Amino acid sequence: MDAMRYDITLPADYDMNIIRNRVRDNGHLMDGFNGLLFKAFLISERSQGELSNSYSPLYVWKDSEGMNKFIFNGFFDNILQSFGWQNIEIGITTVVKLEENFKKSKYVIEKTDDILPGDTLQNTNLNATLSDTESGKLVIYNPDKWKKVTFSFSEARPKKENNIRCFEVLHISTQ
Template structure:
């Protein structure tokens, strides 16, 4: 499985209801999209305590063909037309652990980690079970950057968020076929 995300930074005074309305009107269009495991329509809002306003859709693809269809089949053109040319981050999934309650996700916590030089990578263990109140966990790595990210999904926001983590609000969750 592959992961794909583009992070669109928005101005400090951006009216985030524009994004919320956009997702409300169009989010369903990726429901049942070919080869999509899920798409999380994520935002951060300065007014809600985040450092910045952003729109950061996250896709987990079961197969490359669906991702290629989305990027090159005209669907991504909507992002280009609305927000300009965006850098798409691509990663490989090391873990996808989704509970039966995953479709109720409303928040995602993002934590980045470095993969430091070492003699053997066999000690790197990405197997993680779900913790209390967690409804999903995805780990994505990028060997080009030697980093990995742990994405943890919740129905309710976690009580505390450390300063090295980013909490997103999930506006809509599209599940694939």
């Protein structure tokens, strides 16, 4: 499975209700998209203690065919037309754990760790376990940046920690 995300940083005075309304009106259009395991419509807000306002959708694709269709068959054009050219981050999944209440998730914590250089990668920890309060866990790695990113989904607002981003989930589409 492949993970995909683009992180659109918005101005500090941006009315985040514009994004909320966009997702409310159009988020369901991704429901049932061929090849999609899930898409989480995520936002961060300065008013909630984050560094910036952002719209940061996160996708997990069952196969590259669905991802390619989304990017090159006009669906991603909506993003390009609304927000301009965006870089898409692609990662390889190592953990995808979704509980029955996954679609009820309201928050996502994103934790990024470096994969440090060494003589071997055999001891690299790309695993993660779900805590009792989490509704989902996703771990991806990106070998062109040597980063590991862990996304932890929950229904309750998590405690804010340094160097960890917190997103609000506006909608989750699944196939």
